[in-house]
Amino acid sequence: MRAIRLGLAVALAAFATSAFAADVPAPALPPPPTAPQAIKPVKPELFMVTGAGGNVTVRVTPAGLVVVDGKNPGQQVYDDLMAQIRTVSQEPVKVMIVTHHHADHSGNTGRFAAADAAVTAHKNLGGLLERFTPAPTAGNTVPPTKPTVTYDTTHTVSLGGKSVRLFHYAPAHTGADTIVYFPDLKVVAMGDELNAANPNFDYASGASVGGWIRSLDATLGLDWDRAIPGHGAEPWTRDQVRVFRGKLQTLLDRARASAKAGTSKAGFVASLKADDLWSFPANFWNAMRTDGLYAEAGGQ
Template identity: 30%
Template sequence: MTDGRWIDIADGVHARRYGELDLTIGLVLGTRRCLVVDSRGDAVQGAELAAAVRELTVLPWTLVYTHAHFDHCFGTTPFLPCDVWAHEGCAAELAADGENARHLRIASYRAEGKPDIAESLENTTITPPNRLLSTETTLDLGGRTVTLAHPGPAHTGHDLVVHVPDAGVVFAGDTVEHGPHGFTADSFGTDTDLTGWPHALDAILALSPRVVVPGHGDPVDAAYVAKHRDGLVRVVELKGAVEAGELAVDDALDRSPYPADVTRAALAGAATPSPT
């Protein structure tokens, strides 16, 4: 994939796709302001995004973090000053573990042979959100409203989705992922709520979206979300059976709708701490 390409989702609603981590960012335009959904993973990446937004609009911007993982919210400084919305749990996570997460990712990128990204992260300052919500809020962008809503614990305990009702679009962050099999092993981090996740997908489906934009991968439709809601329900059932001693792990892997590595991560209750 060519790094940094815009996809037109609807009139004034765009997604920007990146090869690094297969990341997807959102942009919603009103007549008076615009909303940027996530800010990428470091200050250099954030500057690229800010410049790309300015290619489409000169409107003042507001940011929203879909969750606290580094690739979604560490690139904010080039956008400042502006309002930055997030769930209150996101703010708490960044305050408690943001710096530790940053240093872990610096080490990881160096080990992966990506010193430029590691250096960018070393020179990145984490920006905490300054506008918090616990359930939902509605923003007026001028001629268009968007709703920021917590669908319940899922990929993290503090996920937010961004609903653009007039366009039938939901930016879902990592509550929805569009990998080869829907989810990957890294989808299930130490802060994932496996049991709650299907209910969060139900909350997205209740919005009757025409398009759902995941935090990673290309946009999908409601049928895709429903398929993986059902897949997670099945994995939750298998996990319960394993924990109750009614089913061996190998049998659960055979009965899962997902590959073995994905299922093992879900059954374990947590994968290696997820970067996404």
């Protein structure tokens, strides 16, 4: 009987998952934060580097490289990243784009700037970097460098006859997210607006689930077929991005319904029953995220 019950539960869980995913394969989970770095081709002249923090995207042009994000802070991490990049190109890094301020993406801005890359980001990133707390790792002695090029809603990098377009559609994972679009290759690099583990709402840095959904909708309006997530082992398809967007909408709908029903803040997270959407870490729903989503959903 126990085995039958267990089997039924597994079957129901599998049904719930597949019904949600609409037969779209789940994104490959991120490698552990300590995993060694590895570079892999996504398209001709475009690569992703996994391991040691957020994913890095590398665009090769005849006049130099455009690199998106810079992994965990630290000289060894930076040296390892450049060693991975040097397996595919000897060109200098001319532009480093920072998708958002979190240390696992922005940690080595100073090192890229010292190597003469134009560090490029949304105009709100500098203010968020001021609150950057370096991880207590050995060798992390270079403070974060503010971007030397900033923009408000859109910006185009032209290099070696190629265009790279930057968009800030809305506050989403943070208040200074950048979506990076490579139109000739039909690829977007989305920072942590895509995360194979679970989305992280950094309300302390201006996050918004509603804005996040608008940003994904705007990104889906661009012509591309591969999206590079901030964390995850593989590029995503458009269908995988649509499933992720749908889960964010479900979470927001549940949050609004719960707030409208008068749920107290104390009972709010349990009322969301969000475990069918993502496996959130045990400490995920801290006061910052609970208060933020409760307020966004109209709770009072």
